Amino acid sequence: MAAEHTVLDPRTMRDVMGNFCTGVTVITALDGGDPLGFACQSFSSVSLDPPLVSFCPARTSTTWPKIREIGTFAINVLAESQRTLCAAFAVSGGNKFRGIRWAPGDNGAPAIEGALARVEATIENEVDAGDHTIVIARVTGLTTLHNGGPLLFYRGEYGHYSRM
Numbered sequence: 001m002a003a004e005h006t007v008l009d010p011r012t013m014r015d016v017m018g019n020f021c022t023g024v025t026v027i028t029a030l031d032g033g034d035p036l037g038f039a040c041q042s043f044s045s046v047s048l049d050p051p052l053v054s055f056c057p058a059r060t061s062t063t064w065p066k067i068r069e070i071g072t073f074a075i076n077v078l079a080e081s082q083r084t085l086c087a088a089f090a091v092s093g094g095n096k097f098r099g100i101r102w103a104p105g106d107n108g109a110p111a112i113e114g115a116l117a118r119v120e121a122t123i124e125n126e127v128d129a130g131d132h133t134i135v136i137a138r139v140t141g142l143t144t145l146h147n148g149g150p151l152l153f154y155r156g157e158y159g160h161y162s163r164m
């Protein structure tokens with residue numbers, strides 16, 4: 001296929017960046033007794049020493065400002081079986097945890113049952129970045145929970161991993 005050079009509009013940005021396949025996480029915190037969370041694919045490892053990760057909440061997110069205020073959260077790395085769960089956490093508002101099995105993790109943030117791994121963290125820094133912000137988070141806990149396959153997101157669709 002010949003390379004196509006296209007205009008720099010948000011739709012094109014989304015489409016072209018969609019070629020970069022990622023895993024998907026749900027970032028959670030406990031607000032008093034109430035669990036909060038939103039689906040997030042912009043998660044990345046940043047530094048090993050000190051242990052830092054990053055992710056980018058949209059400015060339109062209603063959940064991130066609440067998690068920011070709590071300051072302590074968990075990044076749940078989703079397994080391939082959690083596609084429906086992911087969709088529930090990708091909508092704004094409502095009780096996203098209805099029917100979801102979870103328990104407080106080591107730092108109190110909701111640990112979603114069936115996730116592949118969990119990274120517990122606190123906010124180190126947050127930087128403005130257009131219609132999103134970049135959160136740099138300090139890792140306080142790391143757990144691999146099981147060895148199943150990851151949920152992947154590619155060109156706007158879910159998929160699963162297969163080894164070459």
Ligand SMILES: Cc1cc2nc3c(=O)[nH]c(=O)nc-3n(C[C@H](O)[C@H](O)[C@H](O)COP(=O)(O)O)c2cc1C
Pocket residue numbers: 024037038039040041042043056057058059060061062063064086087089090091092093153
């Ligand atoms: C696969 C996938 C990846 C997403 N990644 C992000 C992300 O990196 N950052 C973000 O702010 N929203 C992301 N979203 C959208 C949010 O999950 C959604 O806007 C959010 O749940 C809105 O709810 P809130 O208003 O409760 O924050 C993603 C959605 C999906 C389905």
